[in-house]
Amino acid sequence: MDSSDADLDRIEAQSSTDVSHDQENGTHLPMDDILGSQDFSQSEGDGATPLTGDREVVVQRLLARFRLSDTLPGEDVEMTPETFSGISDGNKECMEKLVRDETPIARLRSSTGDSILHLAVTWGHLELVKDIVIQFPRLLLAKNSSGQTPLHVAAHGGYTPIVKFFVALVALASSRLCTEEIKTLNPFVLKDEDGNTALHLAIEGLYFEVAAYLVNADKDAPLLGNNKGVSSLYMAVEAGRISLVKTILKNAGNLDSKLQGRKHLAHVALQAGSLGILDVILNEYPTLVDERDSEGRTCLSFGVSIEYYGGVHKILNQSPKSVYVRNSDGSFPIHTAAEVDNSILVRKILKRCPDSKYLLNKLGQNVLHIGAMSGSYSVTKFLMNNKDTEHLGVGQDMNGNTPLHLAIMNWHSQCITFLAKSSKILNLRNKSGLRAKDIAELELKPNYIFQERWTLALLLYTIHTRGFESRLRYVNTLLLVAALVATMTFAAGFTIPGGFNSSAPHLGRATLANNPTLFIFLLLDILAMQCSVATIGTLIWAQLGDPALIRSSLHAALPLLLFALLCMPLAFLFGVATAVGHVKWLLVIICIISVLFFFWAIFVLGPYVMLQRPSVSPELTGEFLVTFMQYKDIFEVTLMVIKFIFCYWQDDL
Template identity: 25%
Template sequence: MGPSLNDIVISSGEPEKPAENITCMDASLYKAAAVGKIEEFNNYQGPELESLKTPNHDNVLHVNLSTPERIWQRTRFDFVLQILDKCPSLLLQTNAKGQIPLHVAARYGYSTIVRHLIMFCARVIYKDLEKLGMDQLNAVRGMIRHTDQESNTALHIATRYGHVEVVQALLEHEDPDFPYFANINHETPLYLAARRGSRRLLSILLDKSKSTAHGGPHGRTALHATAMVRDPWVTRIILEKKGNLTKETDENGHTPLHYAAHLGHDAVVEELLKWDISVAYIGDKKWGMTPLLMAARQGLFGTVRKILSYCPDCCERVDKRGWNLLHFMAFRDLSRGFRILLKNDNATTTEYGSVRNLRDWKDASGITPQQVFNACQYDKEEKKEQIVKLLKEIVNEEVAEKPVYPIGLPNISADKNLEKARDAHLVVAALIVTVTFAAAITVPGGLQSEKGLEQGTPLLIHEAVFKAFVVTNALAFIFSVSALTTHFGVLDNQLSGFKFFRETVLYRTQSVSGILGYATLAMVVAFSTGSYVVLKPSHGLAIVSYLICPAFLLCIWEILNPLMQM
């Protein structure tokens, strides 16, 4: 007889290494399990059904329940019922992930199957599920609390995928006081429901379970999760049951209000402030930043106004660097908001009046908001390098899984490089102008010296190649002169301190690079045609002069092609 399909031993040939035992299921049985065809198993004469496993140790029930919804729900239900009657031990048999069939049914939202598995575990008919004895109840709860290799119960999985009816079925027979602890990823069912933003799931979990477990990864709570969702109603549901979570911080010292402010979820910000206004004054661990400062750092002027409307004096809180609200708003260039808050001496609202007092506040390094604004908008600022260093530090952070919005940092070295490029362009353009001007005066082939109407005209004026020389030489001259004039502006000295001027120079530098490229190409063609018209009597040298231009283009291609493929 050949080897059994149920167990295949694979050996590496090395006696010191143990052989790997891989299980597999007969193809006909696998297909029958997937589509819920019970006839195949009624006629099955092989080993016990519990020995039929896939390489991942999925049994017949795992296979059926994990198959996409291609079969009628009633067919699936009948199949599960009859298979369990044939082999009850399949109910608690685990696969390679440590999951029993209940986990798989919860994953795909089969609430009817979940109730049937509970019924079978209790050994009662459906109508008697509400009259379970203590032994039956303990058996059911043991199955419901069974965890896989990642410490997920069926409730964790059903909540993660948002299956409300499955969650209801699982909690019907659970002890309300049983604490559903976090899985290996530090996620509790309550946190998972909050992260999904599901109002129904949260209401069910909070109503039917008295468990206080609400934690999530990185020290977050369920309230942190609702702040990440943007739905104020979800936040309100948590607050009504666990209002004490407003001051709970994650591992970085961020409260739920920090999250909502950083993400710009204004409705959630308002809900949290209505519940507990004191959280607006809490700073985080690293820099002592309040939610107001985080909103300003993100450039969220609407969120800033929302927080100030509830607690105007929270703007007096500064971070550990000494930066206040206006320092952060300055580098975001919130043109309307910043100018109103910074420059308007006739502030009419209370919150603006509080902010107005911050205009002259200096940080730990003596930097004012105006200096930050100037460094980002103009070239000329004494503490520009110091400010740029601080800005790089500020934007290199992440809150609520979302990094700080990037900003266009003033680039000091780029300004110097821009000047160097400009100087190089001027030198190259001047050289090409000089060469092409000289070539136009001393044309190849010489000039007519005999007196008459054509005296002083080129001897080769009627040659087609000479005409090509004249045209390309003139083009090289025009392109170079254009490059020179482009780099000279009438108001350069007066405008050199402004950001828009720096951007204009950058644009001009990039444009001039292209113009000089055309000028160089035209100059090479002019040299090639000029050489040919002079060397035409010598066929060998004439051919060489013709090859100058293709050789130049080939060299350029070899240089640029690798760069274009990077």
């Protein structure tokens, strides 16, 4: 008796139970489906005893041959093109010819290391696959040059019937073999050169029916990681296949010790947007909520970072304590919400855990520090306008910096008006002895950078409007300007273009009284004078020194003064038009120059006056001034053209 027959006898002496492993898992196939219509009178062609006799004996002999998978003598034989083509076409005659010629079929390999079973599986020839496996079951575990078994190839191609056949055959074999032999006959855990099992390839190809068979075939295979540290369970979660994930977790047992590679499954469920899978994971393995991803973020922090409201809500419901779990960098989930400028999530976290506003990162920074440093406008506005959190504005980190210090350091102008809310905040100094204003002035670059200068301008404006520095000099300057405008417009009203009649019957009356341009001149002159006088009257109240009265006075006086300043050049334009209206070309040039000057005055003075208005957003005036800076070159070019024209005409004259 040779070694194979001895193995066969020992296998036949084992348990006689008919309830196989595959029946228990719902993957049972009738024996006819496994054996097919194979002619068992043929030889393997490599010296093995032909499979003959009744089917039960045939099955026992078939199982015995699995144990010969690592004992094939000799070297691999190169496959001929005729054989490669025949097997690829599913030609059974080709197979029969190889058997008749006593070709060492089990050792035939193509240029890529594929056996004939690999080729038959690649092209989905189920019946040929059955014939080959029945005669050469050892090929089921053979690997090609990529380290892939036929099961890998079947899973990669999504061939459900072939995978189903392999699963049933291995299940049948496992029911008749001892534990040690089962370990050697387990194609489900074998990996290719990339570390992928057949289940990895099935999920990667979105062949979920194939994946379901493989998941039921082996409970440990879904937990194995590939060379990138990705398990099949991880891929199933990423694909959002809740039924597949449930089955894997149900069979997994101790997931913490068995799962290989990346374990942040809850993060992947959030990324996939699957609340169902997230719910299953957190219910079955609640400790996974504290796992950190490759960037060191907890599950809650990751959900906040991608602004997945449903996932964040579920985590807060099932694990409120996750709010207090640090990320690897020492920050907390509420800090992440501030970084992404999501005031809704900040509010949601504070509602569940009000004391989370006091959580500090490694630099001693609270949530408002993070929002200010990140330029988070909505978060900063919410926290500073909330009476329960506005006191965070005076908080200082390890370097003594307040949120306002950090906003200035990063030139986040949009946050300044909210952060500079009190004199206490503005006067706080960091450990270097610097206030926010000092930092802005010291860090300001000599070359013009709009964002930095705009930030400094907003800070200075805020300091002034809060009444933290004397504005009497500023008020006096405006009074002087208004007085000058009133004086000049008053005098212009009696210096009418065209002069006065010196004879009766209209003695002393304007010569051009019926001229429409003179009427417009007088109207604009009167408006400019009256607005400047109103400005003077308003600013007189500001002299009383009451900070609130100063602010109110300026809010009213500045628009009036701006209107007076704009009316002056327009009045001058119509006055000149009255006098030289008959010289058309000169009138056209004067109009062009005046229009350009008018728009320039609006762009320059408009944002300054608008800043003083409490109802106008600083961002709006900022956009206004940005637009001017972008198109100021057009004004410069226009002025150059006008200058050139004048010089040209002067030369001609």
